[in-house]
Amino acid sequence: MSEIYFDNGATTKPTEQVVRIMTQVLTEDYGNPSSLHRKGQAAERYVIEARKTIADCLHVPETTIYFTSGATESSNTALLGAAARAGKRRRILAWPGEHPATGESLKRLAEEGFEVTYLPVDAHGKAVVEALEEAVDPDVVLVTCMHVNNETGVIQPIDQIGRIVHKAAPKAMFHVDAVQSFGKIPIDPVAWEIDLMSTSAHKIHGPKGIGFLYIARNQYIPSLLRGGGQEKNFRSGTENVPGICGFGQAVREAYEEMNGHAAHMQHLKELLYREVTQGIDGVTVNGPEIGESAPHILNLRIEGVRSEVLLHALEDHEIYVSSGSACASNKPEEKSPALSALGLTATAIDESLRISFCRYNTEEEVYTFVRTLQQFVPMLRRFRRK
Ligand code: PLP
Numbered sequence: 001m002s003e004i005y006f007d008n009g010a011t012t013k014p015t016e017q018v019v020r021i022m023t024q025v026l027t028e029d030y031g032n033p034s035s036l037h038r039k040g041q042a043a044e045r046y047v048i049e050a051r052k053t054i055a056d057c058l059h060v061p062e063t064t065i066y067f068t069s070g071a072t073e074s075s076n077t078a079l080l081g082a083a084a085r086a087g088k089r090r091r092i093l094a095w096p097g098e099h100p101a102t103g104e105s106l107k108r109l110a111e112e113g114f115e116v117t118y119l120p121v122d123a124h125g126k127a128v129v130e131a132l133e134e135a136v137d138p139d140v141v142l143v144t145c146m147h148v149n150n151e152t153g154v155i156q157p158i159d160q161i162g163r164i165v166h167k168a169a170p171k172a173m174f175h176v177d178a179v180q181s182f183g184k185i186p187i188d189p190v191a192w193e194i195d196l197m198s199t200s201a202h203k204i205h206g207p208k209g210i211g212f213l214y215i216a217r218n219q220y221i222p223s224l225l226r227g228g229g230q231e232k233n234f235r236s237g238t239e240n241v242p243g244i245c246g247f248g249q250a251v252r253e254a255y256e257e258m259n260g261h262a263a264h265m266q267h268l269k270e271l272l273y274r275e276v277t278q279g280i281d282g283v284t285v286n287g288p289e290i291g292e293s294a295p296h297i298l299n300l301r302i303e304g305v306r307s308e309v310l311l312h313a314l315e316d317h318e319i320y321v322s323s324g325s326a327c328a329s330n331k332p333e334e335k336s337p338a339l340s341a342l343g344l345t346a347t348a349i350d351e352s353l354r355i356s357f358c359r360y361n362t363e364e365e366v367y368t369f370v371r372t373l374q375q376f377v378p379m380l381r382r383f384r385r386k
Contacts, residue, residue: 003318004365009150009297009356010322015205015253022207022246033239043241050248057255060189066213066231067244071179072101074198074213079105079144081221082173083114086141092116093135093143095127097338102144102177124288125154125342132164140169148180151338151354152287153297162193179203183254184296185262195219206250210243261359266295268357268366273298275370280377286339286352298355304381307353313376319369322354
């Protein structure tokens, strides 16, 4: 039996084209872009091309794209950099349920004396924009929001948030974690007034360890790294050329047919939900209605079954999914920031499973997955009730 990989929110398999171009760079075009000779120039061309591909897809100038080691670095740099320009302003606005890349940076800024306010979300985890309108004032330094939540797939109204923020606080910077949305659903950084945006290649069939930070044309944040002055002095260190060109290729492929890929994943999500709720009782969705969330993420609670146990049972059948409780912590908000923001109990979080699709998943995989669940769930429920 071949594997069924439904954990694409965690990472994705690089495409053949991505592997091919990266292999070419690793084996043939391995020069350092800073070298003056032909091999260096060849390497530099890969970087220029990848940056252009990304900038064109987002309709932004190439000069706004800075390659980093991934979204964790991008978000840390963005948040700490915005805070470094705070002057006398002390307020930061955010919403609960952020990925730790942002959440831990916010904790650090709170320790440094910033006043971090977490604004309310509705019953589906969506930001309540009226609360933002009330909270934002010229003392705000930074507002940060995830576009698509990695656990529930809730899509935040980024198009509204940027405008609301800048109207009341023109100097505030608006940062978006677009890791789960970039290459999957449309993003318009200029129209949506995004100042800083973090992305990662490995969520869209690119390599791990590469991402970019978008910094809007009229914005500036200080660099965290000192060194050789690469990336216009913003991100010193020899460029990860294989990663950058792999990322560029992944973006090209993701944008080629973005709507088609989204429709395919949405179809699989709806099919899985229908089959699973028809075949098994006590299954509910965590987060938005099926048609409202990002096309690739489905978070289900299967009552009476610990998702971590189910995850390992499925793994024996080469089926890979994710549970919110993979981390060692016993605190619900650390196990699953987004689910605890929805008010789920620790038991409900323990029983929650994230299924996340990519464009290469198939209907057949969905049917096999549901059949396998139907085998395991009654058995695991019996164990739990003992
Ligand atoms: N933000 C979100 C929403 C994510 O899903 C992830 C990855 O899990 C990250 C940030 C961190 O990305 P990276 O692995 O590139 O550091």
